Amino acid sequence: MWRSRVISSAVGGGGRSRNKLFSSICSTTPVPAPCIVHKRGSDILHDPWFNKDTGFPLTERDRLGLRGLLPPRVISFQQQYDRFMESFRSLEHNTQGQPLTVVSLAKWRILNRLHDRNETLYYRALIDNIKHFAPIIYTPTVGLVCQNYSGLFRRPRGMYFSAKDKGEMMSMIYNWPAKQVDMIVLTDGSRILGLGDLGVQGMAIPIGKLDMYVAAAGINPQRVLPIMLDVGTNNHHLLENPLYIGLRQPRLEGEEYISVVDELMEALHARWPKAVVQFEDFQFKWAFETLERYRKKICMFNDDIQGTAGVALAGLLGTVRAQGRPLSDFANQKIVVVGAGSAGLGVLNMAYQAVARMAGPKAKPQFFLLDKNGLITTERVGVESAAAPFSKPIEEVKSLGLHEGSDLLDVVKKVKPHVLLGLSGVGGVFNEDVLKAMRNSDSSKPAIFAMSNPTLNAECTAADAFKHAGENIVFGSGSPFENVDLGNGKVGHVNQANNMYLFPGIGLGSLLSGARIISDGMLQAASECLASYMTEEEIQMGRLYPSIDSIRHITAEVGAAVIKAAVAEELAEGHCEVGPKELAHMSKEECVEYVTSNMWYPIYSPLVHEK
Numbered sequence: 260m261w262r263s264r265v266i267s268s269a270v271g272g273g274g275r276s277r278n279k280l281f282s283s284i285c286s287t288t289p290v291p292a293p294c295i296v297h298k299r300g301s302d303i304l305h306d307p308w309f310n311k312d313t314g315f316p317l318t319e320r321d322r323l324g325l326r327g328l329l330p331p332r333v334i335s336f337q338q339q340y341d342r343f344m345e346s347f348r349s350l351e352h353n354t355q356g357q358p359l360t361v362v363s364l365a366k367w368r369i370l371n372r373l374h375d376r377n378e379t380l381y382y383r384a385l386i387d388n389i390k391h392f393a394p395i396i397y398t399p400t401v402g403l404v405c406q407n408y409s410g411l412f413r414r415p416r417g418m419y420f421s422a423k424d425k426g427e428m429m430s431m432i433y434n435w436p437a438k439q440v441d442m443i444v445l446t447d448g449s450r451i452l453g454l455g456d457l458g459v460q461g462m463a464i465p466i467g468k469l470d471m472y473v474a475a476a477g478i479n480p481q482r483v484l485p486i487m488l489d490v491g492t493n494n495h496h497l498l499e500n501p502l503y504i505g506l507r508q509p510r511l512e513g514e515e516y517i518s519v520v521d522e523l524m525e526a527l528h529a530r531w532p533k534a535v536v537q538f539e540d541f542q543f544k545w546a547f548e549t550l551e552r553y554r555k556k557i558c559m560f561n562d563d564i565q566g567t568a569g570v571a572l573a574g575l576l577g578t579v580r581a582q583g584r585p586l587s588d589f590a591n592q593k594i595v596v597v598g599a600g601s602a603g604l605g606v607l608n609m610a611y612q613a614v615a616r617m618a619g620p621k622a623k624p625q626f627f628l629l630d631k632n633g634l635i636t637t638e639r640v641g642v643e644s645a646a647a648p649f650s651k652p653i654e655e656v657k658s659l660g661l662h663e664g665s666d667l668l669d670v671v672k673k674v675k676p677h678v679l680l681g682l683s684g685v686g687g688v689f690n691e692d693v694l695k696a697m698r699n700s701d702s703s704k705p706a707i708f709a710m711s712n713p714t715l716n717a718e719c720t721a722a723d724a725f726k727h728a729g730e731n732i733v734f735g736s737g738s739p740f741e742n743v744d745l746g747n748g749k750v751g752h753v754n755q756a757n758n759m760y761l762f763p764g765i766g767l768g769s770l771l772s773g774a775r776i777i778s779d780g781m782l783q784a785a786s787e788c789l790a791s792y793m794t795e796e797e798i799q800m801g802r803l804y805p806s807i808d809s810i811r812h813i814t815a816e817v818g819a820a821v822i823k824a825a826v827a828e829e830l831a832e833g834h835c836e837v838g839p840k841e842l843a844h845m846s847k848e849e850c851v852e853y854v855t856s857n858m859w860y861p862i863y864s865p866l867v868h869e870k
């Protein structure tokens with residue numbers, strides 16, 4: 260039995276992991292570990308990490324100088340939870356019939372206010388209602404929040420570094436109050452979902468991703484750090500907005516840009532050398548470059564390139580199974596990828612690697628890549644170096660009646676793909692004609708993945724996909740859609756093909772293994788774990804990914820797979836009291852148990868004051 264860490268002692272607060280140590284000693288309900296707090300009185304009430312609102316027991320009120328600062332009656336955690344959920348339901352009821360954007364922002368506001376006031380209650384509400392709340396704190400509403408962030412901003416969360424901080428970052432990093440940081444999500448706001456350059460307003464993305472880390476991976480919220488690196492924006496609309504809260508200057512470019520990122524990475528690594536850093540929503544021209552620059556030096560990954568690739572590959576393998584074919588048939592699948600950016604190229608990279616493993620390095624995958632200028636072939640002038648390996652040989656293209664730059668409809672008609680996968684950021688690009696052309700797919704169960712976010716940027720809606728491409732398709736989308744009623748009691752199942760199924764497990768597995776870096780092998784293990792998670796029966800029903808309700812379970816499995824891969828590649832240096840040798844001796848089940856027991860869970864811990 261692997262003992263969990265007693266988190267409180269390490270971070271001076273928040274000793275709220277489910278504690279196996281206690282449960283193995285006591286036969287009764289485990290007592291939560293006490294949590295050390297270095298403040299007293301109203302300072303505690305204004306600190307969302309420690310605040311319990313009316314939930315402070317009387318003894319604690321005495322101990323912490325809170326007596327008289329709260330109404331006399333003590334309200335239990337359960338009562339507080341019920342009251343919050345009741346006000347959320349009232350809000351839903353009272354906003355019925357109002358425009359979707361108004362309702363969505365109102366829901367985000369009520370959750371955000373709780374987040375700012377009482378983190379324990381917030382995360383319990385999030386974990387227990389993840390299916391309902393993920394679309395608010397994550398895609399699609401987080402996109403709307405980013406678009407309006409300057410107006411919505413009330414209280415700071417995370418850290419802001421800007422081009423004006425050059426030379427200061429190494430000292431600024433010590434302004435962050437937590438001694439320990441495990442998980443960092445960093446953006447420069449240059450490609451927020453499919454919404455483009457939103458400058459400093461992109462900060463809602465790292466915050467939302469880290470909320471998912473807490474909910475899905477049980478990362479202690481006291482140890483997460485969302486970071487915005489504001490190097491300016493090229494969004495004229497924002498530059499002209501007098502209330503814009505970011506730097507009002509064009510984006511830094513070239514050497515100037517990279518030197519600022521270098522400085523920040525050095526500062527982060529110097530203070531928290533074991534923290535995992537996730538790069539998020541960097542524009543294409545910097546996404547690959549920064550990944551290659553840092554991935555051999557520190558424990559980091561790019562979620563849009565690597566997390567997305569793993570989730571997409573799991574979905575693609577699922578579609579092979581859904582067709583009733585052996586997995587090795589993946590090498591013969593005709594896949595049209597629409598969007599040759601960070602995400603699309605990440606997917607193709609991983610898909611090519613999978614084919615090479617299955618069918619040998621000489622295999623020639625039938626993958627087709629399109630960008631805004633159409634089909635990318637070896638005749639393309641000025642092709643990006645990251646896209647070049649996926650350019651289709653022109654002779655092959657011509658033999659199909661296609662040419663350099665063929666449009667999507669023509670490609671779908673001539674190729675008759677098994678899979679159409681969109682990562683273009685362009686809403687509706689899978690139009691009626693394109694979807695109808697998928698009816699002539701060579702697959703008995705064609706797959707359509709409209710993976711772009713948020714909802715309006717999806718390549719097609721779920722309803723249109725089933726309506727035009729036929730009821731036998733398998734469908735996935737980056738943002739959630741309702742299942743589609745096909746009539747006669749039949750339902751078109753909607754999968755959420757989103758990197759949220761992998762990034763929490765990649766991050767947690769990397770952290771708990773103490774991996775020096777995040778290797779391709781670790782990412783592949785994560786993807787394979789997700790791919791094999793679904794049963795044959797589920798796959799036959801068109802379910803490629805599990806329900807988000809079981810996200811902690813999936814994350815535990817993925818995290819364990821990542822740890823095992825890190826150990827196998829001798830990258831694991833261990834974490835806290837669990838060293839690499841102990842990790843190596845864990846069975847798969849023990850490893851899943853180790854990951855699970857390290858997941859933080861929100862309960863009120865007794866607070867103990869220390870000067």
Ligand SMILES: NC(=O)C1=CN([C@@H]2O[C@H](COP(=O)(O)OP(=O)(O)OC[C@H]3O[C@@H](n4cnc5c(N)ncnc54)[C@H](O)[C@@H]3O)[C@@H](O)[C@H]2O)C=CC1
Pocket residue numbers: 450451452453454542543562563567570597598599600601602603629630631632633682683684685688710711712713716736737738756757758759
């Ligand atoms: N579901 C998920 O988990 C994820 C979804 N995404 C989504 O993928 C989208 C793209 O992200 P990135 O690759 O980082 O963006 P990017 O800007 O790097 O790439 C976009 C690509 O789409 C191409 N494109 C634009 N218009 C097109 C058109 N009409 N037809 C065909 N291709 C077109 C561009 O030429 C470019 O190659 C975004 O909407 C993002 O939200 C990204 C990561 C994860």
Ligand SMILES: CC(=O)C(=O)O
Pocket residue numbers: 398451452453540562563711712737757758759
């Ligand atoms: C999901 C995600 O990472 C994106 O749309 O960028």
Ligand SMILES: [Mg+2]
Pocket residue numbers: 452539540562563
């Ligand atoms: Mg992203």
